[in-house]
Amino acid sequence: MGPVPEQIRAARVALVGVHGFGTHHLHNLERLQAAGVVELVAVADPQPPAPESVPETAAVFPGLPELLAATPDLELIIVATPIQTHAPLGLAALETDTDLYLEKPPVASLADFNTLCQAARNSGRSVQIGFQSLGSHALQAIEELLASGAIGTLQGISATGRWVRDRAYYKRSRWAGKRSIDGVDVVDGVATNPLAHAVATALRIAGARTMDDVASVETDLYRANDIESDDTSVIRIRTAAGLPVTCALTICATESVEPYVTLQGSEGQAVFHYTEDRLTVKTAAGHTEQVFGRDDLTENLLAHRREGKELISPLLDSGAFMLVLEAIRTAPLPALIDTAYVRWDGDGDAAHAVVVGIEDALARATEEHATFRELGLPWALQAHGTAS
Incomplete structure (x- = not known):
């Protein structure tokens, strides 16, 4: 500053x-x-x-x-x-x-x-x-991109998260991976904590801020780890304007990659790697990539106090995200993926679960706006318990 x-x-x-x-x-x-x-x-x-x-x-x-x-x-x-x-x-x-x-x-x-x-x-x-x-300056650039019609009509938005979390991650605290503790809600799942920014960023780009901006939320929740909450899931949202927003997320990938939000247009697509503030646009006219700056949310709140600057992430604008969290909280317990479809890389507390074929599953889910179960994936169909 x-x-x-x-x-x-x-x-x-x-x-x-x-x-x-x-x-x-x-x-x-x-x-x-x-x-x-x-x-x-x-x-x-x-x-x-x-x-x-x-x-x-x-x-x-x-x-x-x-x-x-x-x-x-x-x-x-x-x-x-x-x-x-x-x-x-x-x-x-x-x-x-x-x-x-x-x-x-x-x-x-x-x-x-x-x-x-x-x-x-x-x-x-x-x-x-x-x-x-949400402090990324790329979000304003995305608004301008959509208004310009460069990628045509916006047909859908997806968020893809492929991270790795080891056994130690779930041993770091009493609440890690819990749905509740002593009757108190925790809801520490892949979409509500480690990759919550993927969901929140996709919703913001879709224009879904408050609860009134969301028409429906569907969940397809699984777990490969020995935890209560989900670690591999699809969350499918439809905005009040009818736009599909599909989030396919896991912390059971082969390796961690930076998560991203994809804007699917009739004439092209834009991909926003939100942790890097990097926006890539692909159309028939070519390929562009730009890295943007970011406003610090604490500084923004201080500026709001001093001079009335608009808050970037005000409480009410978390309403859409909270509908996603509530759908996950009230969903049936995440289904346990059969061990035949899970391998463990590493040793001891450094070992991490890998859902076999998860990279392809995430890609298909986001491209088709489909749940893992709808895709007919064997590990989803054979998972123990009800996923959705």
Whole structure:
């Protein structure tokens, strides 16, 4: 970011959750504090932060209640904690006179989302949801591309995610891979956590932001790992405008590749690798590729506070994504893929499951806007339990 005008006073910020993705926020806040935009005055986490990871300006607390009791005049609270804690922590933050940055997914159920939206309305505070990919400048370029008609009529959108997660990934915390813990929703599946940005980005490009923008959500959920949640799934969404959006996602690939969203046009296609802000356009006229910049969501929220700049990822605009999460939460248990169709690469906790033929399955699902079961894939048809 550029030089900060002298009249801008550093915002007093607290961070809840300093491990996991919270470390990203620590680094980002360190950058913003050096620029004079924020002052990190407090952090909270039941597990103490790593030595020297928190600036001397920040007091350390075991939880948000203790932090709030001892820290006056906060202006922004950032919550980067396990999914099942988002609702209570978000509600507690909104009871104070502070704005809120809440990591994705917003909460673990549609009921909690509605409660949080009402609390935000009652408080009058701003809430930004941490779908960082939505800050990409490529999204504006995609809007302009569609308006130009360069790829013709938009016929469909797909998201493809091929990642690898090993056994250690599911041992990193008590909630990893869980649908619920002690009756509390978690919904830690492939589409709602590791590859949630793929879903959110596809929805944003499709113009589906709020709950009213979605007509239907269908799920086809599977698991190769010994977990409760899904790790290999197709989510098929139809927008209120009738556009199909199909997300084919796995963390049981042969190797990890950068996820991408494909715009299927009558005269060409565009592929957006959202983690790289890279947009590729292919038409009869040729092939172009461009890499774009990205707005930081914390900076955007601060600019919204100061000068009313439009939020990039406001709470209400997560409504479409929350309908996807709710469909997954209420779906039958993910079906277990038979071991005949799963191989394990690596040893011990570094071993990771690979669904045989998954790369081709993902490609077919997105091209045909079909579920794995509809494609007649043997591992889907023979999976144990009901997938959809």
